[in-house]
Amino acid sequence: MLSVQNVNKQFGHRPVLRDVSLEIKDGELLGLVGPNGSGKSTLLRIVVRVVSCDGGSISWNGNSILNAGADQRRPLLYLGHEPGFYPPLSAAENLHLIAKLYGLEPSPADVEKNLSEVGLDPARSGPIRQFSRGMLQRLALAKALTIPWELLLLDEPTTGLDKQGKSMLSQLIETWRKDDRSLLLVSHDEEWLSSHCDRMVQLSNGRIQRSEVDGTKSVQTELVEEA
Amino acid sequence: MLAVLVRKDLLIEFRSREILISMITFGAAITLLYAFSFRPSPESMQTFAPGLMWMVFLFVSVLALHRSHSLEKEFDAFSMILSAPVERSVLFISKYLSGFIFLVVAQMVLLPLFFLFLQLPLPANLAQMVAVFLLVDLGISAAGSLLSGIVMRVRVNEMLLPLMLFPMVTPLLISAVKSTASIMDNQPFNQWKLWFQLIVSFVIVFSLIGYLVYDYVSEE
Structure with a gap:
């Protein structure tokens, strides 16, 4: 509590x-x-x-x-109004780094799965500097799937999320509610x-x-x- | 955790190449300016050289120290790190070490250029020279990382950092110039021991201050 x-x-x-x-x-x-x-x-x-x-x-x-x-x-896991990532790194690298800060060592397959789950292409290796606001918000949600939190x-x-993104967020919230x-x-x-x-x-x-x-x-x- | 944070800073620099390229370009430009502006005798050049050399490295270090924290601000990654289970003292040491590494790498490129363009003889005791350079780099990085952390959330931080850093590292720089001049003059260690002790004290004091207070200065 x-x-x-x-x-x-x-x-x-x-x-x-x-x-x-x-x-x-x-x-x-x-x-x-x-x-x-x-x-x-x-x-x-x-x-x-x-x-x-x-x-x-x-x-x-x-x-x-x-x-x-x-x-x-x-x-505690905080997903702020700003994305909280490093622009020169790729989405997978950012997720991997953040997991390490929490003492975790996720496999590349886990990271890919979490990226796919929020609708991001895991094969995309470019820096997230090129991501739109909505994509960064999805990446932030992938962080919530990677890190175990209470x-x-x-x-x-919902900032920057399109209709599909909002619906995906709602589904995630309902899953967390059930858990x-x-x-x-x-x-x-x-x-x-x-x-x-x-x-x-x-x-x-x-x-x-x-x-x-x-x-x-x-x-x-x-x-x-x-x- | 320290290794993860330092590796992160190095990986970001490897990808963006923003810090080292700007440090080396800026340092090389000033070195060339010195080389073509002054035409003194080799003896008087040897007298001026340590002061000019450390002026270049001080200016160059500001670029690295400012950028290492401003990059954390870009997508507010700093808040992500602060909210993660990472001790802030470890965060300070990581910034301190990565700043030190950037400064050493830049010096490895700039020092040969400096000796070449200013036609300076290589010092006989290179080991002493390397030891003094490494210690002064640690001192600049300790004071600079602490100040950079303090001013990073201020709007005019790029102006504030050198304004606060230059007076703070003046004792360190005077000691660095005196030690470097003595080494280039082949003076025995006993004659410049005091300056060397001052450098060591500065490194210890600022490393400890940073380690102890970074927790408070990093929060808004």
Whole structure:
């Protein structure tokens, strides 16, 4: 279980997150919505320690992530808004390298299989600098198939994806749901998010505004805090 | 993990050939400029040469140090590495070592050119010369990798890096120039031991600082 308690963050004098608290239970799919600049991406980046936080605590299964060793980040996989790859390398080389960073040694056949599964041509050996935004997004999803994770943090995963890509992403999310894996999804597309997530949380001006429970698609809104 | 990260930097350079080519082209251009601008006697050239030589290598090193971190920013691969289970101190050492390797490779090409075009005699004690060069390269790479990590998220980082690096490595460069001049003058080690000790101290201090603080400076 991921527990975020009273997290605060300021960039200069501008507060980005103010006393944000949320929990993601095992096997839960949580959606984070909110307007531009509301702090959604910053929160994700704080959870994986790309961005430091000014106060609060974050733990995974009771173990603190902040100020802990790198091994505490192993169960978490972050797919950011930017692709997070090396442009001069090929798709397979990028996947192989990232797997090695997680202490894995995937066979070329495994890498090829994962690339094919997201609709990328495994035989394509050119640098990913030539990839379109949608292809990079597919490659990011191949990363989620290559690395074993317990909590996947996805920031705007539909960006650049065509209709087929979106449908492939939906299928992957449903597979992960069946496998009882936890996901934290960030998107502007509230409709798309609500169709996949068990629960939705809205951030506005760095505060959690409301938490919605979407059980059998009949939305029950619970007011957590007013601005 | 360290080997994976260093191999990654080398593979990226092997594919893109951006760092070494720019370092060697720039270094060769300055060397040629020196060679055709100055016409002093061989004795006075030997006096100026160590200073000119280290000026070239300092300018050239900035290219490598800046590029090694800016490449991480291009598709935000740096966030991917920071979020991976990789100790940041190991990440610093990998940047430090790859910067050192790029500098050594560039020097292997530029030093013969420097001696050739400035018509300098080869020093009698080559082993001492190599030891001083390797240590100074480690020092430049340690301080530069740390600063490059600090300024990489700033918008004008390409301007900020040399502005912060040059004053920081001034003691190292003075020691490098004095040591190189002494070696080229065939002076006994005892006479320039102090400068050599300064270089060693600089390398130890900046390697340790980088190792200890990179975790904090790498986060936004």
